[in-house]
Amino acid sequence: MKQKFDIITSTCVPLPLENVDTDQIIPARFLKATTREESFFGENLFRDWRYHADGTLNKDFVLNDPTYGGEILVAGKNFGSGSSREHAAWAIAGYGFRVVISSFFADIHKNNELNNFVLPVVVSEDFLSELFASIKADPKMLVEVDLPNQTVTNKATGRSERFEINGYKKYCLMNALDDIDFLLENKDKIEAWEQQHA
Amino acid sequence: MANTLFDKIWDKHVVQYVEDGPQQLYIDRLYCHEVTSPQAFAGMRARGLKCFRPDHIYCMPDHNTPTHDQDKPIEDPVSKAQVDALAKNAADFGLTHFGMMDSKNGIIHVVGPERGLSLPGMTIVCGDSHTSTHGAVGAVAFGIGTSEVEMVMASQCILQQKPKSMRINIEGELGKGVTAKDVALYLMSQLTTSGATGYFVEYAGSVVRNLSMEGRLTLCNLSIEMGARGGFIAPDEVTFAYLKGREYAPKGEDWDKAVAYWKTLKSGDDAVFDKELTFQAADIEPRITYGTNPGMGIGITEAVPSIDTIPEAGRASYLKSLDYMGFQPGEKLLGKPVDYVFLGACTNGRIEDFRAFASIAKGRKKAAHVVAWLVPGSWMVADQIKAEGLDKILEDAGFELRQPGCSACLAMNDDKIPAGKLAVSTSNRNFEGRQGPGARTVLASPLVAAAAAVTGVITDPRTLM
Numbered sequence: 001m002k003q004k005f006d007i008i009t010s011t012c013v014p015l016p017l018e019n020v021d022t023d024q025i026i027p028a029r030f031l032k033a034t035t036r037e038e039s040f041f042g043e044n045l046f047r048d049w050r051y052h053a054d055g056t057l058n059k060d061f062v063l064n065d066p067t068y069g070g071e072i073l074v075a076g077k078n079f080g081s082g083s084s085r086e087h088a089a090w091a092i093a094g095y096g097f098r099v100v101i102s103s104f105f106a107d108i109h110k111n112n113e114l115n116n117f118v119l120p121v122v123v124s125e126d127f128l129s130e131l132f133a134s135i136k137a138d139p140k141m142l143v144e145v146d147l148p149n150q151t152v153t154n155k156a157t158g159r160s161e162r163f164e165i166n167g168y169k170k171y172c173l174m175n176a177l178d179d180i181d182f183l184l185e186n187k188d189k190i191e192a193w194e195q196q197h198a
Numbered sequence: 199m200a201n202t203l204f205d206k207i208w209d210k211h212v213v214q215y216v217e218d219g220p221q222q223l224y225i226d227r228l229y230c231h232e233v234t235s236p237q238a239f240a241g242m243r244a245r246g247l248k249c250f251r252p253d254h255i256y257c258m259p260d261h262n263t264p265t266h267d268q269d270k271p272i273e274d275p276v277s278k279a280q281v282d283a284l285a286k287n288a289a290d291f292g293l294t295h296f297g298m299m300d301s302k303n304g305i306i307h308v309v310g311p312e313r314g315l316s317l318p319g320m321t322i323v324c325g326d327s328h329t330s331t332h333g334a335v336g337a338v339a340f341g342i343g344t345s346e347v348e349m350v351m352a353s354q355c356i357l358q359q360k361p362k363s364m365r366i367n368i369e370g371e372l373g374k375g376v377t378a379k380d381v382a383l384y385l386m387s388q389l390t391t392s393g394a395t396g397y398f399v400e401y402a403g404s405v406v407r408n409l410s411m412e413g414r415l416t417l418c419n420l421s422i423e424m425g426a427r428g429g430f431i432a433p434d435e436v437t438f439a440y441l442k443g444r445e446y447a448p449k450g451e452d453w454d455k456a457v458a459y460w461k462t463l464k465s466g467d468d469a470v471f472d473k474e475l476t477f478q479a480a481d482i483e484p485r486i487t488y489g490t491n492p493g494m495g496i497g498i499t500e501a502v503p504s505i506d507t508i509p510e511a512g513r514a515s516y517l518k519s520l521d522y523m524g525f526q527p528g529e530k531l532l533g534k535p536v537d538y539v540f541l542g543a544c545t546n547g548r549i550e551d552f553r554a555f556a557s558i559a560k561g562r563k564k565a566a567h568v569v570a571w572l573v574p575g576s577w578m579v580a581d582q583i584k585a586e587g588l589d590k591i592l593e594d595a596g597f598e599l600r601q602p603g604c605s606a607c608l609a610m611n612d613d614k615i616p617a618g619k620l621a622v623s624t625s626n627r628n629f630e631g632r633q634g635p636g637a638r639t640v641l642a643s644p645l646v647a648a649a650a651a652v653t654g655v656i657t658d659p660r661t662l663m
Contacts, residue, residue, distance in 0.1 A: 018515045019391055019491050023629040028608045032262070032276040034236035034283045048631050053617060076515070078392040081425065081491070082627060083608075084327040085234065086343035107361075107395055107427050108327060108341055115345035129511070166359070168219025178345070180245070183353035186214065186222065190250070190355055193213045193224055 003117050005173040008098055009144045009155075011070035013062055014135045020075055021082035022109060024049065026091040028083075041087055042094025063095075067139045072099045074131055074143075079120075080109025089116040099145050101152065103128045114169055115178065121145060121152050121163045130157060147174060201466035203432050204363045204398050207338045211321045213355055220357040226320040228350045229306045230257040230293070232284040233610070234325030238348035239287040249291045251354040256315060257288040258296040260305045261610045265573050265600035268298050277611060291351075304576020304602040307331040307544035311415060312578050314444025318433040318460040323350060328544050328626065330421040333430030334414035335437055336463050338398070340428040361427050362396055362472035365465070367403035370479035375660040377554065378413035379546060379624065379643035381405065382420035383485040387495040388477065395425030397473065400465060405479045406431055411440040412550035419545050420626060423492040432464040484659055487628050487641040488531060489519040494628075496531075498646065498658050504528040522630055523638050524620075531640070531656050538621035539570040539651040540633070541644055543607035546624035547575025549582045551644040556588045558648035558662050564596035565654030571613055572597055573605040595652070609634045622650040 030044045049061045057064050073092065079102040080088060089112035092100065100113060101121045113120045123131070134141050134156040141156040147170065153160040165173075172178060183190075213222040230238075235257070242249070249255060262277035272278035281298065288295035296302040302313060307328050310316040318336035323329060327341035342356065349356050368381060399421055401414075409417065414431050421429030431437075438457055441447045448456045483497040496502065505527045508516045520527060541547075541555050552574065564570055572592065574580040580602055583589050589599055606613040607625035609632070615621045617636025624647050625632075628639035640656065649659040 016514065017518070018512055021491065021627075021629045023608075023627065023632050027631055027635070028261075028610050029635075031233050031610065032280050034280055035240060036237045048635060053636060076511075078395070078425070081391050082327065082422075082629060084325060084341040084343055086237075086325070086345060089343070104392060104395070106392070106425060108343060111346065111358075112343035115343060125511075166219045168216050168357075179349050179357045180241075180345075180352050182216075182357065183222070183349055183355055184247075186355075187250075187353065189213050189222070190224065190353055197210075197224075 002176040002178065004176045005098070005117060005119060005147050007144065007146045007148070008071055009142055010072045011068070011140055012072040012074045012135050012143055013068045013070060014132055015062060015073060015075045016132050018076035019078045019081055022080055022085050022088040023082055025080065025088040026085065031085060031087050036090060038090050038094030040094070041091040042096065045091040045095040071097055072101060072143055072145065073097045074135065075100060075102045077102060077104040077125070079105050081106040084108045086112045086116070089113045089118060093118050101128070101131065101143070114173070117173060117176070119145065119147065119173065123152060123161050123163065127154070127159065127161050130154065130159060200363065200470045202363045202469045202471060203400060203463055203465045204338065206463065207319055207321065208360060216357065220359050222355050223321060223358055224355055225323050225350050226254060227315065227322040228255045228347070229310060229322070229324035229329070230255060230284070230347065231261055231306050231324070231326060232259040232280045233261045234344050235287065235347055236280065236283050237344050238351055239291065241348045242291070242351055247352050249293065249351045252292045254354060255293045255351070257284055257293050258303055258306055258309060259284050259298060261604045261608065263298055263603035264611050265571070265603050265605050265613055268601045274612070301577050304578065305544045305547060305604055307419065308547055308575030308579065311335055312444065312576060314441055314447030317441065317447065317456070318437060319463050323356065327422045328419050330426070330428040331415050331419040331544055333418040333421065333428050334411060335441065336430060336433030336460065338428060338430065341422060361398045363400065364394060364397040364426070364473040364475070365400045365402055365471045367476040368401070368405035368479060369403045369476060370405060372405055372479050373483065375484050375645055375663055376482050377643045377645060378409055378416040380482055380485045382417050382423070383487065383492070383495045383641065384482045385477070386420065386423050386493045389424045389493070391423060391491050391493040392425040394421070397426050399426045399429040401429055401431050403476070407434070410550060411436055412548040415548065416545055420492070423626060433460045484643060484646050486531060486646060486656065488523060488525055490522055490628055490630050492626065492628060492641060494519065495641070498532065498656070501528055501530045502526065532658065534620065534656045536568060536622050536650045536655060537619040538615050539568055539647050540606045540621055540623040540625060541647050542571070542573030542575060542605055543625035544575065544604070545626045546644050547573060547579060549579050551624065552579070552583050552588050554644040555648040556591045558645060558659060559595040559597060559652060560591050562595055562652040564651055568651050568654050570597055570651050571600060571606055573600045574602050576602050606633050608632060615639070622647050622656065
């Protein structure tokens with residue numbers, strides 16, 4: 001959903017697993033919807049980790065642990081690998097996350113998050129492991145994600161890192177604009193390209 | 199000037215460079231299947247837009263299609279609704295649609311090349327990560343999200359950061375029983391599932407040159423499993439011979455003109471890649487995976503890595519993975535009983551894959567306890583199987599052919615591997631639950647799959663050749 005992004009300060013949900021693929025984020029059987037109801041996808045975020053095969057809640061999974069909550073998901077490296085399904089980004093947004101922090105994201109999923117106004121924040125391995133330790137020590141600790149200044153701060157330790165995002169996408173996020181708005185304004189350039197390459 | 203083939207194709211398609219941002223890339227071909235397109239069509243309707251270049255867009259259902267009784271309505275109402283929605287959307291927006299039972303239907307990544315819709319020098323996208331497959335014809339092809347599908351529908355363009363370039367050379371000659379699938383599985387285990395993230399890969403070297411077009415399609419298909427956005431192979435005589443006469447390929451004078459241009463599509467001798475890697479065919483044996491991502495693979499005679507070889511930060515994920523698979527660190531998998539065998543998918547659903555499977559099945563019988571699903575990638579493949587008499591060989595060995603579709607690769611139709619069952623599968627992903635909740639997947643080539651199907655256990659196919 002289009003919403004303006006500025007500074008977010010929140011507690012975090014830790015998922016210290018590597019190579020979390022989009023099949024885990026949202027299993028294929030939930031991809032049959034023909035509409036974009038984020039609440040439906042959000043309800044089924046990490047479905048097969050959240051629930052046992054018999055449909056009962058898996059109390060050991062972090063989303064079911066009342067100790068943790070917030071708008072920031074913190075995940076191990078190579079988050080969002082595999083399938084291009086944007087439903088994974090819809091599920092993350094639908095659940096209520098606005099930021100995902102990891103040391104490495106898969107390409108397609110990273111774009112999908114950005115296109116849904118969820119901010120992927122890439123941090124160093126070191127920052128990430130310290131952050132996991134901070135959350136474990138105090139689940140109520142806060143992280144500040146400052147998009148205008150492109151910084152992420154672990155409020156427990158005071159450690160701060162700069163993250164990368166291109167100026168165009170930053171502008172889009174801060175002003176709730178999407179790529180289609182931009183492309184539609186540039187149709188003359190597209191037609192000129194077509195004529196040149198006919 | 200880097201002068202790689204990737205640069206040549208990509209740069210030619212740049213409409214504009216957005217200041218401090220991505221590049222606006224013109225797209226020659228958009229493919230749409232039923233799963234990742236409905237929300238894009240809905241977005242187009244909400245904005246009151248028509249498709250900017252409807253003749254550049256081809257639609258077909260493949261993920262939900264049942265692999266039996268396709269002439270009857272789909273039983274699962276939710277799958278039916280999604281397949282019906284694609285037909286209606288295609289009609290409403292004036293797009294070409296190959297529906298179920300249409301002789302041109304099949305898995306989008308099998309149909310595109312075999313119909314001559316995917317051609318050298320093109321930019322090709324689809325809301326599907328295995329779009330990298332089409333790179334085998336010498337195109338820049340990559341998977342995108344649904345928002346990006348909508349961008350292409352609206353403007354025939356996409357905004358993308360240009361990936362870096364990587365060349366992977368595979369030199370030497372493949373040994374007995376070693377296929378393009380094994381090469382790809384080997385590369386994934388060497389690079390891991392994120393080793394090529396941020397890159398577009400050009401495959402080169404004598405092994406790649408000697409691959410058939412089917413083998414090249416398999417290799418490029420799996421580029422995404424190393425994290426690469428796409429992978430491609432410079433077009434050559436193999437490519438031209440494959441494409442000539444295909445339905446949508448240029449004809450007559452246009453063909454000659456096209457080939458003259460396609461022959462210029464190669465990296466310069468002075469090309470500079472951001473990364474270049476070389477591997478030797480002699481190091482590759484038939485391969486299998488043991489874990490829950492495609493990079494977790496071994497040679498079929500090797501043992502599952504022991505825990506002390508795994509870096510500290512990855513151990514929790516590693517043990518979770520082996521626990522899911524029911525395997526022990528350090529054990530060999532040869533001789534493990536197999537419950538299911540799946541031949542098909544955009545990875546290995548082409549004629550050569552059925553020939554390979556049949557070469558092992560010929561004169562043997564399917565193991566009684568194994569359930570085998572043999573699913574051609576398209577009706578064209580299905581017809582060729584019959585024309586070559588492979589159907590008879592497979593039938594005599596106790597195998598039954600099903601109707602085309604993605605099938606058990608991701609189990610969106612009824613072809614689900616039951617929880618706890620072990621499947622040897624020629625598909626592309628062994629993620630938890632990928633082939634059905636609780637299903638355990640071992641990825642392998644059609645030869646390894648066939649060897650498992652006739653012996654009932656994980657078997658080195660070289661012992662049957």
